[in-house]
Amino acid sequence: MPTESTRVLVVGAGPVGMVCALALNRLGVPVTVLESEPAPVRDQRAASIHPSTLEMLDDLGVTEKIRPHGLVSSTYRFHDRQTGDVVAEFDLGRLADEVRFPYVLQYEQYKLTAAIAAEYADESDFDVRFSHTLTGLTETASGVEAEITSPAGAERLRVAYVVGCDGGRSTVRKLAGIDFEGFTYPERFIKIATSFDLRTVRPELSFRNYFSDPAEWANVFKVRGESPGGLWRVILPIGADEDDATALSPERVEQRLQKFLPKTGPYDVEYRDVYGVNQRVAATFRQGRILLAGDSAHVNNPIGGMGMNGGIHDAINLTEKLAKVIAGAAADDVLDLYSRQRRHAAVNYVQAQTIANKRLLEERDPEVRRQNFDALRRTAENFDTARAYMRRAALFDSLHDAAAVT
Structure with a gap:
């Protein structure tokens, strides 16, 4: 039976937690995943899986x-x-000679979580426990003791390491006392999903679109849904x-959609949600035997679809190192290297790029907007600069640079 010297506790059964658990399991490390929700949450959050991921x-x-x-989206x-003009189009097909998947897969994160859980989880060495909430952590000389509550009551679990993907x-x-540095945007975002085919109004839409506007920018994406x-x-x-109640009211949602894409008759709205947005990075991704990955370690605005992807990159970097430590093939200071590498990627790529993306879309100065558009057109039209832009946007550059951090 796995002992505290080999088992890893992953807290959070979202996409990052489940990928982390699966990767550890494939490397021979027994894992337990805790999720406070009673079942995989059908949340309408991240849905773009980049080529690197x-x-x-x-x-x-x-x-x-x-x-x-x-949905396969190459442009x-x-x-x-x-x-109403299309300023620039980027075609990931231009990277076909250097990447395995020259496209983004539009696939909602809750489906990724469910797919992994359904096929691989719920064995003794890949134990997923829903309706289980972490309430305390105590680090010992040889591991971590986790305090857990569930419908069956309170329990304690001894493990080698804890990975926060919650x-x-x-x-x-919070239990580790790690600061979460950054800021919160004054505005909130609203996400509205409609079953109406927007291409009947705007045929020039691709599956992934960014609209620049000094008064009200917009992101428009297509997903498979159900x-x-x-x-x-x-x-x-x-x-x-x-306020949220006003923003979520059917009348206001309809008004927003009609202002954006006017059409005859009302929109069929499947769901709507209002949320606050932060740009924050944990001061460290490792404290002793406690590690952070994904949104636990860094959060950002959704423009560019980098949050979930960066989190999965965290998970893969971490699992490779953690499995070696548990097997005795590496000293545990390699986990500090994980923190340095992935924090570098979070600050210098995910944070920097998403902040720049938002500034591009919301720019108010007409001359600066014109210059931005001209630069974007030139970048997209040139084969080499377009490829460089797409490599960075797909987080390949972040992986390369992070790997160079020592």
């Missing part, structure tokens, strides 16, 4: 299994909302003077 999932045998259930477009409000991070026709997601900013 698809390669990692492919190494785990996951990509080919999920690809038929997602993405930047639009000027004021004029989101931006991470209990693991129906053959799929869903279009529209993300818009909400001013600080508008």
